[in-house]
Amino acid sequence: MTDREHLKETHVIDYLNPPAIGDFARVGLSSGTATDVLVYAAGLAMDPDTMRRRDDATTIADETRICLANIATILAEAGVTLREVVKTTCYLRDDAYRGEFIEAYRAAFGEGPYPARSTFVLGIASDLRVQIEAVAVRSTSS
Numbered sequence: 001m002t003d004r005e006h007l008k009e010t011h012v013i014d015y016l017n018p019p020a021i022g023d024f025a026r027v028g029l030s031s032g033t034a035t036d037v038l039v040y041a042a043g044l045a046m047d048p049d050t051m052r053r054r055d056d057a058t059t060i061a062d063e064t065r066i067c068l069a070n071i072a073t074i075l076a077e078a079g080v081t082l083r084e085v086v087k088t089t090c091y092l093r094d095d096a097y098r099g100e101f102i103e104a105y106r107a108a109f110g111e112g113p114y115p116a117r118s119t120f121v122l123g124i125a126s127d128l129r130v131q132i133e134a135v136a137v138r139s140t141s142s
Contacts, residue, residue: 012036016077021070022048032074039084039136041074043067046128053127060097060129064104067132075136082109084136090119091131101130 016032016039017023024031024046032041045057045066057063072082092101098119106114115134124131 014078016041016074018073018077020073024048027051031070032078034078034138037138039075039078039080039138041071041134041136043069043071043074043132043134044128045070045130046126051126053129060100061104063128063130064101064132065108067130068105068108071132071134075134078136078138080136080138082134082136084138085109085115085134086137087135088115088117089133090117091124092119092121093124093129095121097129 012035014034015030016034017025017030021031029042032039034040043066045054045063046052047054053063054066057066068082071085075081075084090101090105092098098121101119105117109115
């Protein structure tokens with residue numbers, strides 16, 4: 001038995017692609033993956049039809065809010081919320097976006113506690129300026 005077969009046999013693995021976010025399967029993307037313990041979600045403000053930034057992602061704050069709203073939708077499909085997020089990895093196209101990004105990010109998580117976060121400035125696919133990945137923990141009753 002391969003390691004992957006053993007993993008599937010011993011853990012629940014669900015691929016999360018909420019219709020509200022759109023279908024990215026044609027380009028080899030899944031919006032999220034959930035195991036019996038962890039949920040992984042990727043937030044993009046990308047239109048799945050054009051593969052370009054959504055029209056409503058005008059500002060960095062808008063784009064950040066959309067990314068986190070999409071993550072919340074993915075997490076909800078696995079029965080968790082942003083409150084269960086323990087780690088995010090955030091990507092910004094330009095360091096000049098950091099201030100506006102942080103304000104919108106903090107607003108999404110409210111008064112905290114805040115998950116551990118790594119933020120990188122680098123090139124991102126398409127014309128996106130923000131991308132966020134999140135890891136959440138499922139409770140044993142989920």
